[in-house]
Amino acid sequence: MQAKIRSTTVLGIRHNGEIALGADGQATMDKHVAKSNVRKIRKLQDGKIVTGFAGSTADAFMLLDKFDEKLNGYGGNLKRAAIELAKEWRKDQYLRKLEAMMIVVDKDELLILSGTGDVLEPDSDVAAIGSGAMYAQAAALALKKHAPHLSARQMVEDALHIAADICIYTNHNLMIEQPV
Numbered sequence: 001m002q003a004k005i006r007s008t009t010v011l012g013i014r015h016n017g018e019i020a021l022g023a024d025g026q027a028t029m030d031k032h033v034a035k036s037n038v039r040k041i042r043k044l045q046d047g048k049i050v051t052g053f054a055g056s057t058a059d060a061f062m063l064l065d066k067f068d069e070k071l072n073g074y075g076g077n078l079k080r081a082a083i084e085l086a087k088e089w090r091k092d093q094y095l096r097k098l099e100a101m102m103i104v105v106d107k108d109e110l111l112i113l114s115g116t117g118d119v120l121e122p123d124s125d126v127a128a129i130g131s132g133a134m135y136a137q138a139a140a141l142a143l144k145k146h147a148p149h150l151s152a153r154q155m156v157e158d159a160l161h162i163a164a165d166i167c168i169y170t171n172h173n174l175m176i177e178q179p180v
Helices: 057-073 078-091 133-146 153-164
Strands: 005-007 009-015 018-023 025-030 032-035 041-044 047-053 098-105 110-113 126-130 175-177
Touching: 005 057, 009 047, 009 110, 009 133, 009 153, 018 041, 018 057, 018 098, 018 153, 041 057, 041 175, 047 057, 047 126, 057 078, 057 098, 078 098, 078 110, 098 126, 110 153, 126 133, 133 153, 153 175
Parallel strands: none
Antiparallel strands: 005 025, 009 018, 009 126, 018 175, 025 032, 041 047, 047 098, 098 110
């Protein structure tokens, strides 16, 4: 049996008019840390779009390339590109087999692109995917409620550190970006 690679906690928060997206750097193979500084956050469209991915790395890069194509085809319109990617994801036999998810953001939008080809807008302005998603999401929701003075970037950082303290598939090697 092939060892399952687990990795990633990706968290996006919209708060007080700003959006931040961050991820840890750990990739775990079976019970061992395979790599501790994986770059799971990417900037597209000259930094106007920021993406974070979870799941199979090869599959995530395939989706990232497809998403970038859609962004270029729709003039950088994040929501339109996400919807068109989701349509293709559902229709294409090869894409349907990909095991990855993405969070995509621009200065206004925060979206989750699921492995089933869905485009989700989180109600709470918090989006989380990956192995430590529920830990990071719970921490982020608590920070939004009880520490509203923090910036979106500070909330992402603090919530990811809390997730890393709890989840064995998440580390403290963080990368956080904000769209320009």
